[in-house]
Amino acid sequence: MHMNKFGKAVWQGGIKDGKGAISTESGALSDYPYGFASRFEGQPGTNPEELVGAAHAGCFTMALSLILGEAKLVAEKMETRADVTLEKLADGFSITAVHLTLKARIPGADKATFEELAAKAKANCPVSKLLKATITLDATLEA
Structure with a gap:
């Protein structure tokens, strides 16, 4: 199976005063604003790191569903949060870590099996494989 999907970005202006817009093939995002202020100064708008986080959380959770x-x-329910760390290193900015936090209700699963399957999903999720960052996981099985 082979699949191609796309996202696109448009940018106008310099790094600090410029403005950008991100769109996805599906239309989930359509010319959604992003820029220096939304990436580094906490202003409204999106940024690449939160989009990577959403993609990683979605991919990991689907991979775990398959493995389960x-x-x-x-x-019954799985909720995953992916915290993405962007750091300035000697050679520029890099995504250095992603921390996945999973809370799940899975009837019939024991803690050991759940943790083993979640670790397998973390290792085999296509977005995990893409990233060179350190990926950690806290998995909580709820009653």
């Missing part, structure tokens, strides 16, 4: 199914388990 292979183990004859089905999640």
Whole structure:
């Protein structure tokens, strides 16, 4: 199976005074604003790091759903947050870490099995494989 999807960005102006807009093929984002202020100064708008975080959380959670199914388990609910760390290093800015926080209700799963399957999903999720960052995971199985 082979699949191509796209996202696109438009930018006008310099790094600090410029403005950008991000769009996705699906239309989930359509000319959504981003810029220096939304990336580094906490102003409204999106930024590449939160988009990577959303993509990673979504990919990991879907991968875990597949792995759970292979183990004859089905999640009642899974919620994943991906905290993405952007750091200025000697050679420029890099995404150095992603911390996944998963909370899940999975009937019939015990803690050990759940943690093993979540770790497998973290390692095998396509977005995890893409990133060179350190990826950590806290997984909580709720009753």
